Amino acid sequence: MEKYFIIKCFLILDVAIVRVKKGCNMTAEKIVVGLTGMPGSGKSLVVAAARLIGYDVVVMGDIVREETKNRGLELNPKNIGKVMLELRENCGASVIADKCIAKVERKRSAKVIIDGIRSPSEVEAFKKHFPKFSIIAVHSSSEARFNRLYRRRRSDDPDGWELFHNRDMRELRVGLGNALALAEYMIINENSRNRAKAKAKRVLRRIEQKWKR
Numbered sequence: 001m002e003k004y005f006i007i008k009c010f011l012i013l014d015v016a017i018v019r020v021k022k023g024c025n026m027t028a029e030k031i032v033v034g035l036t037g038m039p040g041s042g043k044s045l046v047v048a049a050a051r052l053i054g055y056d057v058v059v060m061g062d063i064v065r066e067e068t069k070n071r072g073l074e075l076n077p078k079n080i081g082k083v084m085l086e087l088r089e090n091c092g093a094s095v096i097a098d099k100c101i102a103k104v105e106r107k108r109s110a111k112v113i114i115d116g117i118r119s120p121s122e123v124e125a126f127k128k129h130f131p132k133f134s135i136i137a138v139h140s141s142s143e144a145r146f147n148r149l150y151r152r153r154r155s156d157d158p159d160g161w162e163l164f165h166n167r168d169m170r171e172l173r174v175g176l177g178n179a180l181a182l183a184e185y186m187i188i189n190e191n192s193r194n195r196a197k198a199k200a201k202r203v204l205r206r207i208e209q210k211w212k213r
Contacts, residue, residue: 030110031211032130033204036117036179037138039167040145040152042189042196046138047115049200056107060116063096065155075155077163081170088174093121101129111208119175123182132211136203137183140190142168 033050037043047057064084065075073079087095097117104112117123117135127133140148146164149157158164185203189196 027105027129028131030104030107030112030130031132031208032104032126032134033111033113033207034117034123034126034133034135035113035115035138036135036176036183038140038142038145038176038180039157039164039171040147040149041138041140042148042187042193043115043138045189045193045196046136046187046200047113049197050111050113050204053111053201053204054109055111055113055204056109058100058103058107058112058114060096060100060114060118060122061156063099077156077158077167080156081167085170085174088119093119093175094125097122097125101125104130113204117179118171120178120182121175123179134185134207134210135179135183136185136187136200136207137180138187138189139180140188144190 033055035043035046047059051057064080064087067087068075068080068083071083073083084096092098100114104114114126117126123135142164146158146161149164150159153159156167158167185207187196187199187203
């Protein structure tokens with residue numbers, strides 16, 4: 001199993017390097033926005049707002065869900081969390097970001113938003129490959145976040161407070177708190193969905209203006 005992970009990690013890095021070399025000119029022109037926030041904070045609202053103004057989307061969590069499926073495991077919070085930690089432990093803290101880089105480069109739009117940054121290593125990986133990179137943090141109270149996740153019921157969403165708390169702790173262990181601290185822009189999403197979407201559009205416009213100067 002260890003050999004499998006080592007070979008797979010090398011393949012991931014080789015593919016990422018090749019993609020960067022082939023598409024370096026396009027990469028330099030893309031405006032890439034990283035999105036970070038605790039589970040249930042409302043990142044999907046920002047993604048929805050970004051789509052409305054022409055952004056393509058890459059979801060980092062999809063990489064972990066795909067890997068969980070490839071291992072023949074059921075998509076549930078325990079398995080997805082375990083795979084996420086194993087990927088980082090065996091392939092490096094930026095492995096999921098490295099996989100996402102190729103996905104970003106394949107997007108046709110000149111504006112891409114990456115949903116689900118969890119660590120400073122991922123921030124650094126994206127900054128290294130995309131000169132026009134900015135990061136947004138979405139904040140919300142733990143009670144509001146739990147209620148949203150409980151209603152959403154995605155495969156990795158908790159069905160009780162203990163699982164919710166455990167997931168928060170897992171996310172913080174991989175560096176999510178530090179990623180939040182690196183954000184250049186902040187969106188508070190506590191009550192009004194429409195207000196949060198409007199704020200997201202304003203922030204995204206500010207980022208575009210910054211990189212077009």
